[in-house]
Amino acid sequence: METYSQLNHTFRRRHWLNANDRPFLTSHWRKWLCDRGSLTEALIRASDNRFSVRLIAQTKSYPTYDEALTLKISPQQKVLIREVELLGKHQAWVYARSVVPLSTLKHCHQSLEQLGNRSLGTLLFTDPGIRRGALEVCQLSAKHQNYPSRRSIFWIKQQPLLVTEIFLPPMAQISHPS
Numbered sequence: 001m002e003t004y005s006q007l008n009h010t011f012r013r014r015h016w017l018n019a020n021d022r023p024f025l026t027s028h029w030r031k032w033l034c035d036r037g038s039l040t041e042a043l044i045r046a047s048d049n050r051f052s053v054r055l056i057a058q059t060k061s062y063p064t065y066d067e068a069l070t071l072k073i074s075p076q077q078k079v080l081i082r083e084v085e086l087l088g089k090h091q092a093w094v095y096a097r098s099v100v101p102l103s104t105l106k107h108c109h110q111s112l113e114q115l116g117n118r119s120l121g122t123l124l125f126t127d128p129g130i131r132r133g134a135l136e137v138c139q140l141s142a143k144h145q146n147y148p149s150r151r152s153i154f155w156i157k158q159q160p161l162l163v164t165e166i167f168l169p170p171m172a173q174i175s176h177p178s
């Protein structure tokens with residue numbers, strides 16, 4: 001698997017399309033990329049409960065320029081970066097990167113920093129005060145492989161947290177449980 005940073009250079013802001021603008025997507029990918037519910041819940045059902053999270057890296061670092069633009073913060077502002085793989089039946093299905101400004105971090109009741117291999121979704125979808133912004137989609141490509149991707153901002157007490165999800169090749173064969 002290419003690392004996120006290796007993939008990240010292949011797309012720029014203009015590649016992200018608002019899902020409400022109905023960019024061309026097959027029915028299969030529309031179900032996965034435009035579902036506003038918890039991806040964790042959908043993957044648990046699609047994998048017959050054989051779901052797990054593999055924490056790849058969690059660091060305090062800096063956002064990419066595009067992430068800073070999307071979060072409306074300075075690229076010099078430190079953020080918590082969490083990178084995971086979401087696995088179904090012991091196979092990597094999604095690569096996810098969450099970028100959390102430190103000003104947002106302090107509003108996370110159960111500290112996001114201690115999540116480990118528990119899903120971020122369990123934190124974001126259990127607190128009714130957390131709101132999800134618009135979904136954006138793009139086709140991220142690297143080394144002749146296409147990666148359907150999506151991202152959205154979650155608002156925690158009006159503070160932003162950016163989640164980007166890259167759907168890995170096996171997901172082309174996994175039906176959405178809806």
Ligand SMILES: C=C(O[C@@H]1C=C(C(=O)O)C=C[C@H]1O)C(=O)O
Pocket residue numbers: 037038039040041053082083084086094096097098118119120121122124163165
């Ligand atoms: C936002 C969700 O959390 C998922 C889990 C993540 C994690 O554990 O880091 C990151 C992104 C999501 O794919 C969700 O389940 O929808």
